[in-house]
Amino acid sequence: MAATIIDGKQAASDIRAEVAQEVREMQAEHSVTPGLAVVLVGEDPGSQIYVRNKEKACAEVGIKSFKYELPTDTTQEQLMDLVDELNCREDVHGLLVQMPLPKHLDPTPVLLAIDPNMDVDGFHPVNLGRVVVGNAVLPSCTPAGCIELIKRSGAEMEGANALVVGRSNTVGKPVAMLLLSENCTVTIAHSRTRGLPDICRRADILVAAVGVDRMVKGDWIKEGATVIDVGMNRTGEGLFGDVDFEAARERARAITPVPGGVGPMTVAMLMKNSLTAAKMTLSSN
Ligand code: GUN
Numbered sequence: 001m002a003a004t005i006i007d008g009k010q011a012a013s014d015i016r017a018e019v020a021q022e023v024r025e026m027q028a029e030h031s032v033t034p035g036l037a038v039v040l041v042g043e044d045p046g047s048q049i050y051v052r053n054k055e056k057a058c059a060e061v062g063i064k065s066f067k068y069e070l071p072t073d074t075t076q077e078q079l080m081d082l083v084d085e086l087n088c089r090e091d092v093h094g095l096l097v098q099m100p101l102p103k104h105l106d107p108t109p110v111l112l113a114i115d116p117n118m119d120v121d122g123f124h125p126v127n128l129g130r131v132v133v134g135n136a137v138l139p140s141c142t143p144a145g146c147i148e149l150i151k152r153s154g155a156e157m158e159g160a161n162a163l164v165v166g167r168s169n170t171v172g173k174p175v176a177m178l179l180l181s182e183n184c185t186v187t188i189a190h191s192r193t194r195g196l197p198d199i200c201r202r203a204d205i206l207v208a209a210v211g212v213d214r215m216v217k218g219d220w221i222k223e224g225a226t227v228i229d230v231g232m233n234r235t236g237e238g239l240f241g242d243v244d245f246e247a248a249r250e251r252a253r254a255i256t257p258v259p260g261g262v263g264p265m266t267v268a269m270l271m272k273n274s275l276t277a278a279k280m281t282l283s284s285n
Contacts, residue, residue: 003253004254008256015268034094040069041098068086076110086118094120095119097114111123118277120277123140127140163200164176175209211232213235214243228256
């Protein structure tokens with residue numbers, strides 16, 4: 001039987017509606033509106049689109065967005081000063097610096113300078129550490145979006161064999177730790193892994209995050225598996241994931257499409273994290 005297609009656009013819209021409701025409650029009960037500051041340095045067209053989508057989502061859910069567009073020739077010191085200033089603003093609860101930065105800027109000190117309790121991207125080592133110890137207050141958005149889609153698809157996670165293909169700090173490692181917190185038995189595979197097809201064939205839950213066009217073949221999918229495809233590979237033929245979707249859907253129980261699967265979840269989870277960051281300031285006052 002062909003798989004259920006997991007509708008990430010719908011799930012993301014549902015999450016935004018849930019966040020919007022909680023924002024209204026926070027305004028009514030505490031007279032506080034969550035605020036998200038987004039810093040964009042330079043003119044990367046892809047980043048400009050991402051930032052615009054974040055602003056649009058903020059407007060939809062009632063989060064106040066503050067956009068800081070800095071010129072390409074911004075110095076490290078100027079960027080660090082802005083982060084320090086935003087860390088201290090009463091009306092800003094979440095703060096992110098859009099990546100990638102222009103080549104002359106070092107992202108590491110910038111990420112380290114962000115107050116971990118405002119780090120709505122979940123990129124600060126403190127937040128990665130919280131994910132590892134099972135206290136994922138501000139998990140990074142794409143990994144958290146993967147977990148939401150798995151849960152909302154109705155997959156059994158307790159004791160399931162979960163395989164993550166890919167070991168990046170932004171997706172592979174954190175999603176593996178989040179799956180572990182859900183009591184999955186977790187395997188991380190990567191470019192040096194031997195016998196990947198057979199490892200895939202044992203996976204009840206497969207998260208593909210390698211960035212290689214349709215690398216995971218249909219006959220690598222276990223019958224009845226839940227397949228989450230984080231890949232976004234632009235090719236001459238169009239946009240494809242890391243999984244051969246058309247073949248995999250014949251064997252999977254549920255599978256995310258590309259586009260329209262994990263992609264829309266990232267910004268929805270950013271809204272959720274921004275709400276969480278605002279909630280943290282209420283409980284610490
Ligand atoms: N660039 C691409 N994705 C992201 C993201 O999720 N956050 C930030 N800050 N930059 C990005």
